[in-house]
Amino acid sequence: MQRVNKQSVNFYEFKELKVPHAFLGREYNFLSSLSRKELSLQYENVKKVMGVDKVALVNQIHSNQVKIVTKENYLESNASDGMLTNEKGIALATKVADCQAILLYDEKRQVIGNIHSGWKGTVDRILQTAITLMQDTYACEVKDIKVYFCPSICQDCFEVKEDVYLLFKETFLDIDLDQFVFYSKEKDRYFIDTVGINKELVLQEGILKENIIVSELCTKCNPTLFHSYRVDKENSGRNLAIICL
């Protein structure tokens, strides 16, 4: 990840996939409570960064719903947490502050995806849903799909109480969950590596190890670079993860 300036727009450029993909961090705010004017200015910057005139967003609700985006439906704000497309000229964007944004790319079939996966989405296996949908909709082969985990909250910062831990425990009977959970007796809290869990799930799905790339940057540990819900609480802004063909 590299901080770049293009046409007076500062953003973090990724080089991991062979298509334009980026992250707009602390210098911007994509919170929908901003004024219409402020938000539209931010989205003008997004378009400049990506060199497109269309930005697709969904109404994120911590679900496992994934939308197939087309030029006809990209403006419809469906309640879902992931998007896939094989159409050029549409940037897929997800808003995150500590949650995972996961970018998908199949070079052979020219298909991209952008998935929002907080802990609820992780428990609901949205990433696996998206990968299955890539295969069913676009005939992607799992060995061709690359998975990029954008900056998100790290295990040391993702502290939860027993109720959340038990949800993970009930859900993930198919993986060795213990390797992704640390319990602090002193704090009586659990620390969960949600990126590690998603990584394990996609490996089981058949995604190749060399096709999984993880940003090592934590949004909470780097509050000058990124918005973090755990740092700013209710006042937190949102980072934007974007990708286009």
Ligand SMILES: [Zn+2]
């Ligand atoms: Zn951290």
